[in-house]
Amino acid sequence: MHTLSEENYLKCIYRLWQDKGQKITPTAIAESLGNNPASVVDMIRKLTDKQLIAYDKKKGVELTVQGQKDATLIVRRHRLWEVFLLEKLGYHWDEIHDIAEELEHIKDASLADRLDKFLGFPEYDPHGDPIPKANGKMAKRFSTTLADVKTGGSCRVVAVKDTTSQFLQYLQKLDINIGTKIQLIEKIPFDSSLVISINGNEHKTVSQKFGESLLIDNS
Amino acid sequence: MHTLSEENYLKCIYRLWQDKGQKITPTAIAESLGNNPASVVDMIRKLTDKQLIAYDKKKGVELTVQGQKDATLIVRRHRLWEVFLLEKLGYHWDEIHDIAEELEHIKDASLADRLDKFLGFPEYDPHGDPIPKANGKMAKRFSTTLADVKTGGSCRVVAVKDTTSQFLQYLQKLDINIGTKIQLIEKIPFDSSLVISINGNEHKTVSQKFGESLLIDNS
DNA sequence: AAATAAAATTTGGTAAGGCTAATTTTATTT
């Protein structure tokens, strides 16, 4: 299999590839990983030799079929471990990412599948990202945010769009978790602030930015 | 914290230190890890600088108080993960060691304690080795084997002394697990073979070596 | 005690995966 570093590059390229249909350049990878472009060039050669990516100055970096498979597996492992850490070990949203970042590299043919089964085949991770299935397929990402809800409407939190610890810790302070019910009382026209009621409690005002960061289900 | 390699050396030294009151030489470490003695000398310097070990040609390698603490934590993590893999993910005895070998290096201040709690604070790992507690203390190792049982006596399997996959797979074939009840029907004087009944089923004969490899509780 | 064997150590080298600084290539302005 691959080294830790190779896996991190693969995952990064996969993420950039998903984010936008944009061309993936060495500089973009370097920025994303916080590495020097020179190091990225080295690794591009390595991953190309391993037939995990293809690189063309015109098209940028692209994942090969094998590269996609391998990257998907890493993402699968990462998201499953996040569910485990949150649901079974009682970690909070803002703590799980970094640990999952390490756990995702554990190599064992059946580990992801066993963990998946143990967790009851979850579809989404705690950040609302779909968990790739063993066959590589995955569900659609959530897209409706609290900012999209109509005044007077009510919804349930299903995931977060922003995963910075600032946001996650703010959520915790407000006692908002997955499944928490939120009612939109009023939208302030001036700055699109939202007046909400969390679990039927007293009204609170949050910013537009906040609303756009909370993925919800109001179906 | 420490690098993967440093942790592996620490664990190795800890194991040698537990095994016997013997002097721990660079050669012994090299053999144990399958490394070149030259590499061991390098690492001894590194761990000495970090104040995790003390090295004296007369006394050999010794763990400092900090070294003991750190090594104990690694062992704690290893054994807890083994319990998790066996009990929660349904792995077999002979599969868990290598995976735990990777999991033990996951760094997070509260992970071991949370896992410990999640698993119900187990005292022993599936190989019968005591799991160090959060404070570093641990229970005594099991010592009675099936070969020590009196004819006609009955006992329960609590652990294995031999952890080779040959033995673990043999156990599986015989359908012997932790908690399995075994009755000693007869001891063959010629070669100390044991005639046993597993969970009250038909008699089977196993070797003396087999009997000495199964740790049991007949209290 | 001298000879020999074994263990420990030093020296120099390798591969992975980073880096900085310099250079070349490609894009964008003017």
Added chain:
DNA sequence: AAATAAAATTAGCCTTACCAAATTTTATTT
């Protein structure tokens, strides 16, 4: 099209963690 800016690449170097070979130290025989 020339000048300039940006991106990509090369060159050379660093650290970690290993190795083999040579050397020194320590132990064991004779």
